[in-house]
Amino acid sequence: QSVLTQPPSVSGAPGQRVTISCTGSSSNIGAGFDVHWYQQLPGTAPKLLIYGNINRPSGIPDRFSGSKSGTSASLAIAGLQAEDEATYYCQSFDNSLSANWVFGGGTKLTVL
């Protein structure tokens, strides 16, 4: 059971827009800690996609965008492409017990 809750899977056709939700609580996202997103292509290490809720590292296309509100956050992918098929993880910080970096369970994106 992950501290952050994500849907197990989402899907969309090429060119469409999809969103992935990430729900936390008052001890992590709701406490003001930022949400970050990672993309993990099959058989590879995770890669930072969005940091600080809305920021894209250099080289990440602007098709990827993030948002945060209350105890939840979302990742949006516009103009879906075949190479976007991957698992996406949200991550934040939780102060309920001790310093604790926490991840969502991951969402598998299928491009139809």
Place this chain on the structure above:
Amino acid sequence: QLQLQESGPGLVKPSETLSLTCTVSGGSVSSSNNYWAWIRQPPGKGLEWIGSFYHSGNTYYNPSLKSRVTISLDTSKNQFSLKLSSVTAADTAVFYCARGDTALVSSYYFDSWGQGTLVTVSS
């Protein structure tokens, strides 16, 4: 270009100690702008944070693993390491080392990852 490379045994026996090293190139483990972490991923499952080490010496461990984990830095070799004791089959996973960035307040994330190394716990 920062690079992180994990190394260590791919097979560990139950009840023994798993030891991994992460070699950092293109950056310094002594940087005050960063912290260093280990994250694992059991086969077919999600990511689990193991622990984070700041150059100041402050170390934070996942409460579920705290009694078995030690992370340390070797600034002379620009490396950091992970030791996980009393391992069982449940500890079988791909282990990643990663760099954290401290630039943003209230923002704790990993901006660079190693390629990962599979460690299997089996007799």
